[in-house]
Amino acid sequence: xxxxxxxxxxxxxxxxxxxxxxxxxxxxxxxxxxxxxxxxxxxxxxxxxxxxxxxxxxxxxxxxxxxxxxxxxxxxxxxxxxxxxxxxxxxxxxxxxxxxxxxxxxxxxxxxxxxxxxxxxxxxxxxxxxxxxxxxxxxxxxxxxxxxxxxxxxxxxxxxxxxxxxxxxxxxxxxxxxxxxxxxxxxxxxxxxxxxxxxxxxxxxxxxxxxxxxxxxxxxxxxxxxxxxxxxxxxxxxxxxxxxxxxxxxxxxxxxxxxxxxxxxxxxxxxxxxxxxxxxxxxxxxxxxxxxxxxxxxxxxxxxxxxxxxxxxxxxxxxxxxxxxxxxxxxxxxxxxxxxxxxxxxxxxxxxxxxxxxxxxxxxxxxxxxxxxxxxxxxxxxxxxxxxxxxxxxxxxxxxxxxxxxxxxxxxxxxxxxxxxxxxxxxxxxxxxxxxxxxxxxxxxxxxxxxxxxxxxxxxxxxxxxxxxxxxxxxxxxxxxxxxxxxxxxxxxxxxxxxxxxxxxxxxxxxxxxxxxxxxxxxxxxxxxxxxxxxxxxxxxxxxxxxxxxxxxxxxxxxxxxxxxxxxxxxxxxxxxxxxxx
Amino acid sequence: xxxxxxxxxxxxxxxxxxxxxxxxxxxxxxxxxxxxxxxxxxxxxxxxxxxxxxxxxxxxxxxxxxxxxxxxxxxxxxxxxxxxxxxxxxxxxxxxxxxxxxxxxxxxxxxxxxxxxxxxxxxxxxxxxxxxxxxxxxxxxxxxxxxxxxxxxxxxxxxxxxxxxxxxxxxxx
Ligand SMILES: Cc1ncc(C[n+]2csc(CCOP(=O)(O)OP(=O)(O)O)c2C)c(N)n1
Ligand SMILES: [Mg+2]
Numbered sequence: 230x231x232x233x234x235x236x237x238x239x240x241x242x243x244x245x246x247x248x249x250x251x252x253x254x255x256x257x258x259x260x261x262x263x264x265x266x267x268x269x270x271x272x273x274x275x276x277x278x279x280x281x282x283x284x285x286x287x288x289x290x291x292x293x294x295x296x297x298x299x300x301x302x303x304x305x306x307x308x309x310x311x312x313x314x315x316x317x318x319x320x321x322x323x324x325x326x327x328x329x330x331x332x333x334x335x336x337x338x339x340x341x342x343x344x345x346x347x348x349x350x351x352x353x354x355x356x357x358x359x360x361x362x363x364x365x366x367x368x369x370x371x372x373x374x375x376x377x378x379x380x381x382x383x384x385x386x387x388x389x390x391x392x393x394x395x396x397x398x399x400x401x402x403x404x405x406x407x408x409x410x411x412x413x414x415x416x417x418x419x420x421x422x423x424x425x426x427x428x429x430x431x432x433x434x435x436x437x438x439x440x441x442x443x444x445x446x447x448x449x450x451x452x453x454x455x456x457x458x459x460x461x462x463x464x465x466x467x468x469x470x471x472x473x474x475x476x477x478x479x480x481x482x483x484x485x486x487x488x489x490x491x492x493x494x495x496x497x498x499x500x501x502x503x504x505x506x507x508x509x510x511x512x513x514x515x516x517x518x519x520x521x522x523x524x525x526x527x528x529x530x531x532x533x534x535x536x537x538x539x540x541x542x543x544x545x546x547x548x549x550x551x552x553x554x555x556x557x558x559x560x561x562x563x564x565x566x567x568x569x570x571x572x573x574x575x576x577x578x579x580x581x582x583x584x585x586x587x588x589x590x591x592x593x594x595x596x597x598x599x600x601x602x603x604x605x606x607x608x609x610x611x612x613x614x615x616x617x618x619x620x621x622x623x624x625x626x627x628x629x630x631x632x633x634x635x636x637x638x639x640x641x642x643x644x645x646x647x648x649x650x651x652x653x654x655x656x657x658x659x660x661x662x663x664x665x666x667x668x669x670x671x672x673x674x675x676x677x678x679x680x681x682x683x684x685x686x687x688x689x690x691x692x693x694x695x696x697x698x699x700x701x702x703x704x705x706x707x708x709x710x711x712x713x714x715x716x717x718x719x720x721x722x723x724x725x726x727x728x729x730x731x732x733x734x735x736x737x738x739x740x741x742x743x744x745x746x747x748x749x750x751x752x753x754x755x756x757x758x759x760x761x762x763x764x765x766x767x768x769x770x771x772x773x774x775x776x777x778x779x780x781x782x783x784x785x786x787x788x789x790x791x792x793x794x795x796x797x798x799x800x801x802x803x804x805x806x807x808x809x810x811x
Numbered sequence: 812x813x814x815x816x817x818x819x820x821x822x823x824x825x826x827x828x829x830x831x832x833x834x835x836x837x838x839x840x841x842x843x844x845x846x847x848x849x850x851x852x853x854x855x856x857x858x859x860x861x862x863x864x865x866x867x868x869x870x871x872x873x874x875x876x877x878x879x880x881x882x883x884x885x886x887x888x889x890x891x892x893x894x895x896x897x898x899x900x901x902x903x904x905x906x907x908x909x910x911x912x913x914x915x916x917x918x919x920x921x922x923x924x925x926x927x928x929x930x931x932x933x934x935x936x937x938x939x940x941x942x943x944x945x946x947x948x949x950x951x952x953x954x955x956x957x958x959x960x961x962x963x964x965x966x967x968x969x970x971x972x973x974x975x976x977x978x979x980x981x982x983x984x
Contacts, residue, residue, distance in 0.1 A: 369829055374836040374839075377883065378883045378884075380829075381828070431980055432824070432883065555877060555880070556877035556878050556880070556881045559873070560877070
């Protein structure tokens with residue numbers, strides 16, 4: 230009797246237990262775990278220590294599509310873009326040594342921006358661990374401070390349980406990246422494959438239990454406030470609480486401002502959306518942070534780019550913090566009432582306790598300051614009088630041509646802040662940017678991942694001439710996968726954001742911020758991507774239109790006024806209310 | 812500036828490889844020096860207990876404990892001030908036997924909790940337990956005799972307030 234027949238016989242006789250007798254390789258088990266978790270897309274780059282897994286990826290390619298990026302960092306950002314647009318966990322593969330270390334930037338980015346990733350790295354065989362073997366790197370040690378969890382698998386038998394834990398930890402509670410390092414012998418080893426999803430880990434409480442007394446205490450403060458003000462973050466998006474949030478603010482009529490990562494959780498044009506807070510946020514919400522009598526923080530963590538000088542941040546106000554992560558409470562700003570829990574649940578629970586309110590005069594103050602910002606800054610961006618193109622007008626054209634339906638993936642620098650400030654978001658999960666880490670090079674690969682995650686949506690990457698060249702090799706991924714992303718490079722021939730600081734705080738000493746750039750159009754064309762360059766205002770509208778109309782990937786370089794600045798601005802260490810308009 | 816003081820941090824964890832790295836990374840991230848550290852099993856089967864001593868402000872230790880506790884394999888972390896713990900350290904001194912019958916030296920370690928644990932032809936070993944200050948005092952006294960070796964353990968501490976680990980584990984199952 231051959232093995233196959235034996236298997237069917239056993240199947241007939243003992244039914245379920247047949248599974249227990251099916252030994253498969255560790256590497257096949259890895260792929261089966263992913264399939265069991267519903268994964269059908271992964272990013273990565275092969276190499277010696279992960280070849281057994283790639284061999285299985287080859288066999289399972291009908292079920293699980295692997296995208297070969299051009300650098301492992303690109304794989305992490307692509308997985309982040311995918312995760313941010315879908316809410317699912319992004320998957321990354323890399324080999325040991327340099328493959329693994331190349332993941333570090335993306336993992337750190339995912340950790341600080343709470344993005345769920347499962348990264349799987351190959352490792353040298355367990356008997357070689359610690360011997361400085363070829364391409365051995367202590368990736369567990371290196372990644373520990375930047376992962377939510379990590380683990381080294383040295384036996385095939387560990388794979389199902391550890392992979393289940395990895396998925397549970399990455400996605401549950403406050404999401405984050407998990408790295409699983411698998412030795413080559415564990416990939417070759419055999420395992421009785423049986424997969425059970427993880428639903429609990431005794432030492433880990435994903436979501437703190439909501440305390441209804443806190444909800445009531447918060448409602449009391451909200452009901453008695455004269456000038457309440459909300460700052461909301463990505464927690465709303467991660468917690469899928471957009472509808473609950475909208476209902477809550479519409480009942481209480483509280484002016485609400487977004488952090489950079491909270492953008493698109495509430496439509497930009499919603500009458501209660503008063504813009505973005507922070508270093509390059511809008512004027513009104515920053516100034517009025519220091520005049521409100523109640524600050525309600527929802528799913529945000531008081532990053533220093535949001536608060537400016539903590540000594541002078543909202544000192545006059547009582548503070549309510551809706552948060553899922555207990556470690557964030559009182560970390561930067563002392564709260565009066567902390568409502569721990571899942572924000573969707575908290576906002577649902579608080580509804581019956583809050584009164585309907587108007588706050589008309591208070592809202593009027595936001596409008597007044599917005600008008601001031603328009604006069605000094607915005608009008609000049611949108612209808613410039615100077616000859617050179619402004620970043621604001623380019624973003625505005627993209628709004629018009631995409632009807633605000635696009636996913637805007639921005640890189641890091643001036644163009645990022647212009648994208649955050651001027652993009653008109655209608656739908657949630659429409660803004661993807663590297664906030665906490667500020668990783669130049671994020672946008673191109675993240676846009677690839679976002680487009681793959683949401684193929685029905687227009688995805689436009691907004692990138693600076695500097696950051697573009699940090700992951701420009703991912704054009705190769707576009708060439709190979711034909712993913713139809715739109716790439717806009719706002720070229721000011723400078724590392725603009727740093728130059729702006731040099732202009733304002735270092736007497737215009739432009740140390741290493743001048744860029745001599747290549748012919749970006751030719752480069753894109755070299756990768757088989759349609760490309761265009763525009764430098765005149767009269768050609769901008771058509772150029773954007775053509776790009777948006779393209780069914781394929783498209784590259785548009787926009788030559789921007791060289792020494793333009795992004796305002797308003799809160800200089801580092803200053804108070805939010807000392808925000809400068811020029 | 813808020814005053815810095817000793818804090819005993821007790822961290823109950825699963826017994827897995829790499830946890831020490833994860834915990835120490837949190838102190839490192841905040842540039843906090845670890846004064847002493849001890850790892851042992853705890854009163855609960857398969858649960859490990861780390862005991863750290865750090866000198867920081869209370870505001871700072873609260874945040875550190877929050878971040879320690881956030882680690883997946885940490886069951887619970889606590890911090891206590893010195894008056895909330897019963898604690899001690901153990902030290903061993905290796906001294907040349909030629910000083911063994913020196914009257915002075917005998918007086919020096921004649922305090923309640925020091926005794927000789929080994930005597931050989933060449934050296935003898937004194938073990939002492941007590942507060943850090945007791946050990947420090949003894950160190951200063953014995954140093955002139957030329958210590959062949961000296962070692963001191965990290966602080967071990969029992970807290971006066973309850974640390975409800977079993978209940979917590981029960982809840983989470
Ligand atoms: C990897 C990385 N290195 C350095 C920086 C510091 N940095 C922040 S913005 C910036 C300039 C970005 O220039 P560019 O991409 O041209 O965008 P611009 O500001 O000109 O719009 C630099 C160097 C960073 N954020 N990330
Ligand atoms: Mg630039």
